[in-house]
Amino acid sequence: MSISDLVKIFKALSDETRLKLLALLENGELCVCKIVSILKMSQPKVSFHLNILKDAGLVKMRKEGTRIFYSLDDSDLFKRFLILSIIEKIKDKAFSSNFNQEGGVIWK
Amino acid sequence: MSISDLVKIFKALSDETRLKLLALLENGELCVCKIVSILKMSQPKVSFHLNILKDAGLVKMRKEGTRIFYSLDDSDLFKRFLILSIIEKIKDKAFSSNFNQEGGVIWK
DNA sequence: AAAAAATATAAAAATTTTTTGATATATTTT
DNA sequence: AAAATATATCAAAAAATTTTTATATTTTTT
Incomplete structure (x- = not known):
């Protein structure tokens, strides 16, 4: 892993939207349309951020019909640690299992 | 640690200059002037990046006369892990104990 | 074959970050 | 007290990132 690979990973993690993603x-995996409906963000915005995560090797995608499902890619030990740390640190604050009427997440 | 704290940490790590720092x-600690002479960067640039690392709680500083010495701040376990991982991953590539005639580091 | 659905991509605008050059501040030395 | 040294800060310029709006592509449904 080169310095620029490292920088790319940290850059991908240095944005609130992407940590939430x-x-x-x-x-488990979610399709883009589901993510859009949960996070209430524009579809191009979600695609943009998912693409940055994918380029950094933090998520992977799978195509099924017209949908594309994204999931965590923690095949690398270091990335896995990062992802787990992030989830552990923001899960409670970010989710706390709270969804609004429309199924949108309530972030704190 | 809030989401924005996390983002701040990753933002601080998402730059090659700062990883090298x-x-x-x-x-161990180094004064700004030493860092400037080793990295051959302008002093305001080095100060700028050190400040970002300090804001993220990744380095700390100590004043002595006219000099200011910076050192790693790994009092937090998560930050310590990040710093150690970074050093382990880039040390060989970045340094390999190579210095040029003027004492400047040769980065690979 | 046309329409609809899901997603990516591209261009423009907005925002943020980084670099540079100049200057200010504080401490030490002469 | 003046000069020198080390560092921070500021403002402007440059560069990079993010958001938005529009459009293209692919697949499925009708």
């Missing part, structure tokens, strides 16, 4: 994927 | 401090 990682936390959202904790329990 | 952390690696440079591996073996």
Whole structure:
């Protein structure tokens, strides 16, 4: 892993939206449309951020029909540690299992 | 540790100069002037990046006369792990104990 | 074959970060 | 007290990132 690989990973993690995306994927894959509806963000914005996470090797994707499912990619030990740390640190604050009427997450 | 604290830490780590600064401090404190002479960067630039690392709680400083010495701040376990991982991953590539005639580090 | 659905991509605008050059501040030395 | 040294800060410029709006592509459904 080169310095620029490291920088790319940290850059990917240095954005609140992307940390939320990682936390959202904790329990398994989700398609973009589901993520959009949960986070109430524009679809291009979600795709943009997912792409940065993918480039950094933090998530992977799987195509099924017209949908694309994203999931955590923790095949690398260091990345796995990072992802787990992040989820552990923001899960409670970010989610606390609170969803609003429309199924949107309530972030604290 | 809030989400924005986490983002701040990762933002601080998402820059090559700052990763090099952390690696440079591996073996103990250095004053700004020494860092400037080793890295061959402008003093305001070095101060700027050190300040970002300090704001994120990754380094601490100590004043002595006209000099200011910076050192790693790994009092927090998560930060310590991050710093150690970074040093372990870039040390060989970045340093390999190579210094040029003027005492400047040769980065690979 | 047309329409609909899901997603990516691209261009422009907005925002943030980084670099640079100049200057200010504080401490030590002469 | 003046000069020198080390460092921070500030403002402007440059560069990079993010957001937004529009559009293209692919697959499924009708």
